[in-house]
Amino acid sequence: MIDLILFYIGVALVFIGGVMDILATIGFFKFKEFYTRLHAATIGSIGGGLYPLIGVVFIVLGLDIDYNLKLVFTGTSIIAAGIIALATPAGSHILARGVYRSREESPSVIIDRLGEDLERGEME
Amino acid sequence: MKKLEVVIPIVIGLGLFILLYNSGLLSVERSLTTLAEKYLEYIPDASSIYTSMAFEVVTAVIWDQRGFDTYFETSVLFFAIIATLAIASKLEDIIGERRSLTIIVRLVTRILAPIIVVVSISIALHGHITPGGGFQGGAVFVIAPLLLMLAYTSDWIRSRGFTDRKLLLLRGLGVTLIALAGLIPVVYSYTTNINAYLFQNQAKPDSFFNYPAYLQTPISTILVSGTIMLLNILEFIAVLTGFTLAFYYLTREFEKRGGGE
Known part of the structure; x- marks a missing residue:
């Protein structure tokens, strides 16, 4: 019983990942601006990369296979998911920061507090 | 001019197709060449006279069957x-301010x-x-110093x-x-x-010189496949230092142009 529940949770996560990947692709082509496009790309890598890996962990735990094989699959999946979870926010952060500071493109927002601070010289 | 632009690709494509078709490379039921079959059969087989005592046939071919060639690739x-x-070794001190990246990037x-x-x-x-092998490992290793150099300046x-x-x-x-x-076998x-x-x-068959295939340690016996593991380690060191050096100079050039922040 618990195996079946784990298996269905995993399949659901993989399915959510696929849907997120499609949404990210559509968003990437539909959005007009750099920052919103970056948001769509990050959906693709967290939603489409992290969730399916966690889903694989649940699926493998629910399967009736050798114990060592289970360890190998869950271990690699969790490590890969951790690396994605660490690297994606840092990568998108530094991309957005680089583009903002180099004034390649200014975000289309009503109030830009960071820009005000930078002008006053309060932020480096 | 326009006609020529269409005719030349068609002629080249047709020629290529005829060549591939006649040499049998397009056939679906293509089997392995005799040489490939021999390699796959002999290299992992410890009882064979042409064995390399390695399970990874590609690395064995690269370091054993054509080691001389690979040495020159490394030299290139x-x-x-x-x-x-x-070109880029003029290491004068970079004038101007260079700051490392934000805490988020440095921590990650x-x-x-x-x-x-x-x-x-x-x-x-x-x-x-x-x-895998030495070159592949070295090429992966280089990402670490490159990331650190970009995050913390060169x-x-x-x-x-x-x-x-x-x-x-x-x-x-x-x-x-x-x-x-x-050169040790020659000496x-x-x-x-x-x-x-x-x-x-x-x-x-006509030469009984061989490197030890197994290494006896107090804990267990390790398969080293003669020179293959040794050459992999040496190639790993050579490639990682070479690429790190190249990226070091590239990062410095990038910082000189006012990058860095």
């Missing part, structure tokens, strides 16, 4: 690094860099058992004691030791009057 990379040095880099290093070492040391690598001269020394040492490992052959070949690994 070595000379490419020397050429980079000649600190966590990820050791993982990358461990993966690269595993790829290099398992080169004779699983797909001075990071020098402040840790890895100056460009030391890296070049390691690089030269790696290439030299590869050549030495290949042995001249001193004892027993047949042995350049870059020989295991015994061949």
